[in-house]
Amino acid sequence: AQTVTQSQPEMSVQEAETVTLSCTYDTSESNYYLFWYKQPPSRQMILVIRQEAYKQQNATENRFSVNFQKAAKSFSLKISDSQLGDTAMYFCAFMNSGTYKYIFGTGTRLKVLA
């Protein structure tokens, strides 16, 4: 069974600084997708970034980028120039392209400090 582990329950960062959130996963599949979702206090789940396992190039979306290490089964999220609006819970998720079920980690609560 696939599992997703986020080992940092809480983190904080100063505004304008850079922070990295960790995620590891376990799977025997070769074709899958990885995601980072953001959940602000409004409770809405918002996609931050997506990575296809078959792509070696790390995905980037503006201030958000990932470090995808397939052999190590690691998928960390880097937030550059942190903003107060980045304060949220962040979930790492895995999706097997055979079953199309999303498996989530337990989340990292990020607080950006002014």
Next chain:
Amino acid sequence: NAGVTQTPKFRILKIGQSMTLQCTQDMNHNYMYWYRQDPGMGLKLIYYSVGAGITDKGEVPNGYNVSRSTTEDFPLRLELAAPSQTSVYFCASSYQSVKNTEAFFGQGTRLTVV
């Protein structure tokens, strides 16, 4: 676009009562999912559906039932509410293709069983 719409947003149930959480999506997505979110536990899959008329159990299906009579609707039924079902429930949908793997979420239903 409305996206994924869940109703109600909040509900308090007494032990033993029944209720249906409604979920509808207007994106013509084939896959739909129900998750529950408990503090510190991430999102756990309750049931999912790969299309109208097809449903399957997820990780935590006990105490719940679902149906998928149309592409748009995927209601979740709680027959005999128990305190252990106090949680935030999310409905999600996705259209699985090589380029479209994102899950879209509703705003969640906070359910309290007393």
